[in-house]
Amino acid sequence: MSTIPLEIDGRQVAAEEGETILEAAQRNGIHIPTLCYNKQLKPYGECRLCMVEVTKGNRTRIVASCAYPAEENIVVKTNTEKIAKIRKMIIELLWPSLSALAKDYGVTESRFHSDHTDCNLCGMCVRYCSEVKKLNAVYFKGRGINREIAVVPDLANECIYCRDCFTLCSGGWIVDKCDNAYTSLSK
Numbered sequence: 698m699s700t701i702p703l704e705i706d707g708r709q710v711a712a713e714e715g716e717t718i719l720e721a722a723q724r725n726g727i728h729i730p731t732l733c734y735n736k737q738l739k740p741y742g743e744c745r746l747c748m749v750e751v752t753k754g755n756r757t758r759i760v761a762s763c764a765y766p767a768e769e770n771i772v773v774k775t776n777t778e779k780i781a782k783i784r785k786m787i788i789e790l791l792w793p794s795l796s797a798l799a800k801d802y803g804v805t806e807s808r809f810h811s812d813h814t815d816c817n818l819c820g821m822c823v824r825y826c827s828e829v830k831k832l833n834a835v836y837f838k839g840r841g842i843n844r845e846i847a848v849v850p851d852l853a854n855e856c857i858y859c860r861d862c863f864t865l866c867s868g869g870w871i872v873d874k875c876d877n878a879y880t881s882l883s884k
């Protein structure tokens with residue numbers, strides 16, 4: 698298999714064909730924080746935590762490393778000032794749910810007075826159920842600040858016995874959502 702040479706954080710690395718920047722970085726021991734990435738699922742590119750700076754020729758762009766393919770001779774920087782600013786903003790918007798990451802980025806409070814203690818809308822459960830389980834028992838309901846994960850009422854009994862996506866949910870919120878949907882169903 699041919700490999701793709703690129704530079705990440707000043708290191709020359711080789712990506713395998715079809716790999717994203719994130720996958721090449723991870724395989725080479727370079728850490729990029731993620732929230733909505735899971736190797737079992739298709740790239741989603743939603744949370745923006747994995748943003749990196751990519752220079753190709755004389756053009757530099759900020760891209761989601763979980764969705765951007767590794768390309769020959771690009772120069773990737775994973776933790777510039779601009780990138781740190783983006784990550785801090787996300788940490789503050791989801792405050793205080795990303796506390797471990799907040800420590801790494803020196804964030805001790807949120808400018809937005811966020812009190813986010815619920816689902817991060819990473820979509821892991823929705824995507825797993827659709828892509829792997831092919832059931833579509835959970836879905837995104839509502840828009841903007843009212844957006845939430847919901848269980849299709851008629852499929853709540855499937856969820857309660859399946860539980861496959863529970864381990865993907867970083868905060869375990871999907872467990873309660875399934876339990877509540879099942880309880881309402883059996884009333």
Ligand code: SF4
Binds near residue numbers: 817846
């Ligand atoms: S319930 Fe959990 S897995 Fe599902 S979208 Fe929310 S955080 Fe992600």
Ligand code: FES
Binds near residue numbers: 733744
């Ligand atoms: S991990 Fe890349 S956008 Fe969420």
